[in-house]
Amino acid sequence: MSDFWKEQVYINPHDFKYCPKCGSKLKIKNEGDIPRLMCATCGFIFYQNPIPAVGAVLLRGNKILLVKRKYEPKAGDWCLPAGFLEYGESIIDGLVREVKEETNLDIKPGKLFQVCNAMDDPRTHVVLVVYRGEIVNGNLKPGDDALEAEFFSFDSLPEKIAFTCHIWAIEAAKKEVN
Ligand SMILES: [Zn+2]
Structure with a gap:
């Protein structure tokens, strides 16, 4: 993934602060090379797709x-x-x-x-x-x-x-x- 798109992953979900399933706070974690918003409480992962x-x-x-x-x-x-x-x-x-x-x-x-x-x-x-x-x-x-x-x-x-x-x-x- 290019640096440009890594940046987009951080920029675009700015409004998404809380897990849509359980309401806990989302955190950015790397899955391999790709940063994703994840919920530490219920395990929800926000997959950002085109x-x-x-x-x-x-x-x-x-x-x-x-x-x-x-x-x-x-x-x-x-x-x-x-x-x-x-x-x-x-x-x-x-x-x-x-x-x-x-x-x-x-x-x-x-x-x-x-x-x-x-x-x-x-x-x-x-x-x-x-x-x-x-x-x-x-x-x-x-x-x-x-x-x-x-x-x-x-x-x-x-x-x-x-x-x-x-x-x-x-x-x-x-x-x-x-
Ligand atoms: Zn959750």
């Missing part, structure tokens, strides 16, 4: 659909329609739901496009799964945590695009179109 998110590359002609972020992190920046999976939700269901929530469009999910290890989201370590999709219905209208939703041609993309994984996916989509 969080999966899904995103969609949706093209109309030679343009790609992007949304403007309403909330931090990166509020005001643009990105693919994307979001975190709900617990128990399938990746495909999450994809369809997020696109609908943020753009009001109904999509037919397409091929897996990219899987990306996202290291630059301050909230957590994200694994972003990006799919292609085909728009089948609906009028474009931003909603939920999107301020705006718009199709952009690849030679006039917005200046600020949030998150490296989204930048890579947009670049890869551009290569496919060209």
